[in-house]
Amino acid sequence: MRSFRFALAGLAYLLRTQGNARIEVAIGLLAIAAGVLLGLSAPEWGVLVLTICLVLILEGINTAVELAVDLASPEMHPKAKAAKDLAAGTVLIAAAGSVVVGVLLFGPRLVR
Structure with a gap:
C-alpha cells in the first residue's frame, strides 16, 4: 500500500x-x-x-531524468x-x- 501512495x-x-x-x-x-x-472498436481502444x-x-521518465541529472550535476555539463x-x-x-495514431484512428471517421 505504501508503494501505491508513493x-x-x-x-x-x-x-x-x-x-x-497537463497538456x-x-x-x-x-x-x-x-x-x-x-x-x-476494441482493438482501436487498445491502441x-x-x-x-x-x-x-x-x-x-523524462521528469525523473531531469531531476536526477540536476541533483547529480548542478553545474552545466555537456553529458x-x-x-x-x-x-x-x-x-x-x-x-x-x-499524432500519427490519432490521424489513423480518427481521420477516416472524420472524412466520412
Missing part, C-alpha cells in the same frame, strides 16, 4: 510541476472523448489507451545536457507517434 505522489508531482504533462493529459482526455463519440499511456510514461535532451527527445518521438 506512485500516486509521483503522479501528483508530475501533474503539479510539468505543464507539458498531454488534456489531449488524452479529448482523444478518449473522440473515441467515445466516433465509436472506436489509443496504450498510446496515451506511452506519452505519459515517457513524460514521467548532463545530453542526458536531459535524450530524455526529452523520447517524449517528442512518442508525441509525434501519437
Whole structure:
C-alpha cells in the first residue's frame, strides 16, 4: 500500500510541476472523448489507451531524468545536457507517434 501512495505522489508531482504533462493529459482526455463519440472498436481502444499511456510514461521518465541529472550535476555539463535532451527527445518521438495514431484512428471517421 505504501508503494501505491508513493506512485500516486509521483503522479501528483508530475501533474503539479510539468505543464507539458497537463497538456498531454488534456489531449488524452479529448482523444478518449473522440473515441467515445466516433465509436472506436476494441482493438482501436487498445491502441489509443496504450498510446496515451506511452506519452505519459515517457513524460514521467523524462521528469525523473531531469531531476536526477540536476541533483547529480548542478553545474552545466555537456553529458548532463545530453542526458536531459535524450530524455526529452523520447517524449517528442512518442508525441509525434501519437499524432500519427490519432490521424489513423480518427481521420477516416472524420472524412466520412
